[in-house]
Amino acid sequence: MAIREVREMGDDVLEKQCKPVTKMTLRTKILIEDMLDTMYEKMGVGLAAPQVCILNYIIVIDVGE
DSSP states (O other): OOOOOOOOTTOGGGGSOOBOOOSOOHHHHHHHHHHHHHHHHTTOSEEEGGGGTOOBSOEEEOOOO
């Protein structure tokens, strides 16, 4: 999938209101895969959709075993 640019603290997009996700679509699944790929590339344990400039209530988390 794709590695996305991660927005950092102070970026205006992180202050905007997000929208709920009402159904799982192919587009949503692709976004989640991209977010996971981005999180692992940046050696993170979690990533929220606004951090990749998508204003939806979506997060991915991997705390290991």
